[in-house]
Amino acid sequence: MTLKAPKIGTSNAAEGDNNLLTINGSSSAPPTGSASANRSTYHTTLSTTLAKLDLNSENKYHDLRNEDLKDMQELGQGNGGSVKKVEHVPTGTIMAKKIVLIDAKPSVRKQILRELQIMHDCNSNYIISFYGAFISDPNICICMEYMDKGSLDGIYKKIGPIDIEVVGKVALAVLEGLTYLYDVHRIIHRDIKPSNILFNSKGQIKICDFGVSGELINSIADTFVGTSTYMSPERIQGAQYTVKSDVWSLGISLIELALGRFPFSDSSSDESDLSDFEGTLSPARPAPLPPMTRAQKDKKKKRKSRGVSLQGGGMTMSILELLQHIVNEPAPRLTPEGRFPKEAEDFVDSCLLKTPDERRTPKDLLKHAWIDHSRTATIDLEAWASTF
Template sequence: MNGGSDESSKEDGGRGDSKMNEFKNYIDTQKGWITFDGAATITRTGVNFASGAAFSISLEEVDILDELGKGNYGTVYRVRHARPKVPRVDGTTGRVMAMKEIRLELDEAKFTTILKELVILHECSSPYIIDFYGAFFQEGAVYMCIEYMDGGSIDKLYDGGIPENVLKKITYSTIMGLKSLKDEHNIIHRDVKPTNILVNSRGHVKICDFGVSGNLVASIAKTNIGCQSYMAPERISGGAMATGADGTYSVQSDIWSLGLTIIECAMGKYPYPPEISATIFGQLNAIVEGDPPDLPAEGYSAQARDFVKSCLNKNPKKRHTYPMLLLHPWIKSLSKPETITEEAEAESEATDNDLADAAAKQLSINEGSGDAEVAEWVQEVMERKRQGLQPASTERPALHAAPFDSVSPAASLES
């Protein structure tokens, strides 16, 4: 880690030494460990969680294949787990992974981000959430090994718009990942956007980047973090329309972000016009004071447009919930019968015939092998990018960028 010089320590009145002492609660310099409030300990050879789960991996075990990108918090590499010291029962020996290198630099925000992401990745096992393979600490950096998605984040692929039937399946998988966070782990994502939705050439769709996620307390959260381009009006305005008037907001804020994400993927660009989104003030004012964007009437089904409207109601109490969205006609046929819960039945006031029809539907998305239609679309776009027939990047609005935007655990298809 980078320590300051003696001269600079004197100039700052000893604040550098004080900062080092503060981080002794995290770092054991003699053992080379990082400990997070008893929740997890990261060493040179792996990570051990308080739950008893342990993941063994080290820098000596991997071969770095190439660099995928850089962000505010560090660098992401594509690596191969070539020399495992401990045989792995999950078949990851030799597996290509994405490895995040996060330089600590005595930044407490980074410690918080690392802990949140580590705990969520290790606890949240879902076919719709990025897989976690382990972590280790070496030479002032934490390394996280996670699933590599060769298609990358969907913002790298959506130029010209995503076909509605593919978009429908991406939406379904995203909802299932977010619903799993909420229902099984009491977690709200707080940073739903295209850069945090990944795809691969096998047709899998998974959410990632949980460094700003937070636990829900009575379905509300108080901190105002995440990418402001996708924030719900109640988050920007300080919570006046939310559950409380003290800046709190509920999981419904993620559903607003989902609605904007769907439109962006459908149109291949950020939903608010460039003349509005070019400035920070204009963008925030449009979200809070203006009408919500919508899918164009031409080129998109009435069901798709209605689905998006149900996500983008400016009153969070009138927005659909995840169970209600899963019962919406636009994606209902993709749901397994068990996703049709009593909660969903009550919220949507579905009839017995609706539920029977949903239960009779066969699962269209195979969780193990991925979806064939999504896979075909990803492969086609990846091939066009290799041939230089599709732009590699999209212009961003004023508040779009956020830490790790450019370093998701994904393939870099830039030319």
């Protein structure tokens, strides 16, 4: 296999294309000159954009100020900045505040404005709500809905494999969110993974992090972004990113939630029972390595976090080897066979078809039998949320 270098978009899409999401002031980098002049220009552009968003806003948080927010907890690091849990003191509302340094390269600056516009325009039960944003020099602070149960990545790592009925509700919510983004805004998410799917104690499931989202037809969509381990085979090979690439990432994510581990990795314990994992990877496993010496085993322990372990033994793949595996080998499956409903197995298989032309869109997958079942399933997600 040859891994092609991904295409890097070098030109902006034509102005006035009705299919594109356009943002005033973000079509070009600030003029060249001193760093302070650049920052001043960008600061002005950003302030204008924020003011316009505030004027158009119908929510009660449009007059957000840093002094009105009380830090409560560090939530982690996101794309391009940190995220904190804060309280908006005047209203008592708990929010998630994303802090982004605006002394960033031009591409990141445009990304910030694009993210603001996308979030401001989104109004869906399956997308994290946007409360507003403000400048706290040299940072921009973006305030979003706080999901108190955190990401599904953190949840399954705490409680283990997630019940397939809950996983079905996750699939439904993500498909609804992706369909909304694509149909209403003509954008694709491009970074679907369990850490970007959030859950709250009300039983709501929403997708977040538009830090790497882009306009569907814009050349930005040809840039190599997203989390490589969830990336579709065609994207790894440098082909154009489409909404069907998000479907692949969803399929990988659903297996991860149902099995309680990343589909291409092994349990962290060498002594663990691997029978449950049989058949998850393709039968054509990489050739077994010769027995390791004690020195090699010690070296492997030190290096393990740098690679992806495949079903025990001495097989630890580098990211490059994993990407080659994703392209060359049959896709992972929801296994062992018979543990999960046939409809769930079929749904995941349809997400993970290697040829994108054969893969269905999120809108088409909303008509799948398993999704129909999940839509009417009586599982109480609010009650489930109370168990952890």
